[in-house]
Amino acid sequence: MKKNNFGIYLLLVLPATILFFIFHTIPAVMGIFYSFTDWNGLKPTYKMVGFINYLNVFKDKDVLDAYLFTFKFAILTTVIVNVVSLCIALALNSNIKLKNFFKGLYFMPYILSMLIVAYIFNYFFANFWIDIMGYLGIEKWMVNPLGNEKGAWLAIVFVTVWQSAAFNTVLxxxxxxxISEDLYEASALDGANKWKEFWGITFPMIAPFFTINMVLSLKGFLQVFDQVLALTGGGPFGVTRSIALLIYKNGFSGNEFAYQSANAVIYFVVIVAISLIQLRYLQKREMNL
Amino acid sequence: MRTKRTNWLATCFLIAGSVFLLFPLYMTFMLSIKDNKEIADSVLAFPKVWRWENFITAAEKVNYWQKFKNSSIITVLTVTFTLFTNSFVAYAIKKKFDHKFFKGLYFYFISAMFVPFPIIMLPVVKLTARLGLDNLYGLILLYIVYGLSFNVLLYVGYLRSLPQELDEAAIVDGASVWQTFWKIIFPLLAPINATVAIITTVWAWNDFLLPLIMLDQESQTTLPLAQFIFQSKFGQDTNLAFASYLMAMAPLLIVYILAQKWIISGVTRGAVK
Structure with missing residues (x-):
């Protein structure tokens, strides 16, 4: 005898579902709605303007620059974070001294605030970078990278890797x-070297983790905000203004509420498209491995 | 046979990396414990005079204890309510997964993970202001609600790994769904609750963007937000700024040092699910 408690279960999920709808779905829909208006966020009235905001967004140099920066930042950071964290994870997983100490240390950045880490590195770049480069004899790099149009984005990548590699390392x-030891023992008998062992056994076995790490990292880094605000504030000359920072700055205080809403909608479509393509592609590779 | 010798290459690599990880923290501590004249002489040398009073001055300037209280209230309430409500929602979804409403609900919550925050950022500020929720409690509500996306995924994954017959027997015995969940299922969720608690704590404590846009009154600001405000006001007092950063990071750092093994295994468990 099995009672169908459908009604009860429904009653129990309803409050959470309604709240989620109100505070997540409705704002998203409101954002899409405002993107078709000329509202500046303050005036009592607004009128519908159709696709004008969208047309203007595509012509806006600030927006295009923000996309360019955000994408090159997110792609490079995703690659470096995953390579670095995989190397650290492999080292932590081998027979090493002080294993628990190292594990604890390498995971520590995860619990630190990105904003504060970025403030700390802000000082580091302003006061130590030039000396270190001088010591290494790299004269070309003897400037504060945060004030340099070419170097600023790489400094942001650097700080982000420092803070973000920890979480991926744990994954x-x-x-x-x-991975069971038996697999390695079998391959050791076959005489496989370390390099072959990694690509033949280790990597295929952790491929699902690689997939999830790549997707989550890229998605997260495309929304970069805190570290940009703390390191460069979007400068110098706007070259490190990320999409999230642009929407925040101009949407709230630049009288561009509706216009930045249109920008946000495009950004949303782009992120969803990329996540889907990435999942498809990586899952296919996973199966081929 | 695989050797059990120490891998010195890996050990050396990790030691080199440690320097890299510890240097910023060492620098932060050295900056926070000197006066600005000694900083000008040398940042990294040990101070001639250990100026512990920097922490007291910085605490007064940023109103540390008030911000500490705000951040603590947000984190504790968010984590508590998240554990109780999100696990329950996930349980209902998992039980009724055959039904298309609940299956749809599952994908509804999960797909929200791919909605970038900036698209809801502008409207949510208008919405919460109109509802009178542009304060600490509104912020807590948003954390609990937004957490659903990821937590439902974690909880449903974990619930699937539990034996199915446990709660069916209880339901047949006449226990209500409510009782069954709290008496039988919730205690079994302890490991995944730990995972959710850790992830939620780190998020609520360190989050910057949501408090930045939501909190209007200075008296309600959180620790990270206070650093941002402090930076723009007293950015010149390097030693006080760094004393303040250190104090903002200290609570989680201390918890982490005391419970690191438990925290790492908690996050690892979430990863495997």
Whole structure:
């Protein structure tokens, strides 16, 4: 005898679902609606303007620059974070001294605020960078990268990797720990070297973790905000203004509420499209491995 | 046979990386413990006079204890309510997954993870202001609600790994869904609750953007937001700024040092699910 408690379950999920709808779905829909108006966010009235905001967004140099910066930042950071965290995870998973100490240390950045980490590095770049480059004899780089049009975005990449690699390291380490020793022993008998062992056994076994890390990293880095605000504020000359920063700055205080809403809608479509393509592609690779 | 010798290459790599990780923290501490004249002489050398009073001065300037209280209230209430409500929603979804409404609900919550925050950022400020929720409690509500996306994924994954018969027997015995969940299922969720608690704590404590746009009154600001305001007001007092950064990071750092093994295994568990 099995009672169908459908009504009860429904009653129990309803409050959360309604709240989620009000505070997540409705704002998203409102954003889409405002993108078709000329509202500046303050005036009591507004009128519908059709696709004008969208047409203007595509012609806006500030917006295009923000996309360019955000994408090159997100792609490079995703690659470096994943390479670095995979290397750390492999090292932590081998027979090392002080294993627990290192594990604890390498995961520590995860609990630190990105904003504060970026403030700390802001000082580091302003006061130590030039000396270090001088010591290394790299004269070309003897300027504060945060004030340099070419170097600023790389400094932001650097700080982001410092803070973000920790979380991915733990995910990779979790993946590595699921691989049984037997697999390696079999391959050792076959005489496979370390390099072959990695691509033949280790990497295929952690491929699902690689997929999820790549997707989550890219999605997260495309929304970069805190570290940009703390390191450069979008400068110099706007070259490190990310999409999120542009929407925040001009949407709230630049009288561009509706216009930046249109920008946000495009940004949303782009992120969803990229996430889907990435998932498709990486899952296909996973199966081929 | 695989050797069990120490891998010195990996050990050296990790030692080199440690320097890289610890240097910023060492620098932060050295900056926070000197006066600005000694900083000008040398940032990294040990101070001649240890100026612990910097922490007291910085605490007064940023109103540290008030911000600490705000951040603590947000984090504790968010985590508590998240654990109780999100687990329950996930349980209902998992139980009725055959039904298309609940299946749809599952994908509804999860797909929201791909909605970038900037698209809801502008309207949500208008909405919460109109509802009188542009304060600490509105912020807590948003954290609990937004957490659903990721937490439902974690909880449903974990619930699927539990034996199915446990709660069916209880329901047949006449226990209500409500009782069954709290008496039988919730205690079994302890490991994944730990994971959710850790992730939610780190998020609520360190989040910057949502408090930045939501909180109007200075008295309600959180620790990260206070650093941002402090930076623009007293940015010249390097030692006080760094004392303030250190104090903002200290609570989570201390918790982490005390419970790191538990925290790392908690996050690892979330990863495997």
């Amino acid at each position: 990779y380490l979790a993946g590595l720990q699921t």
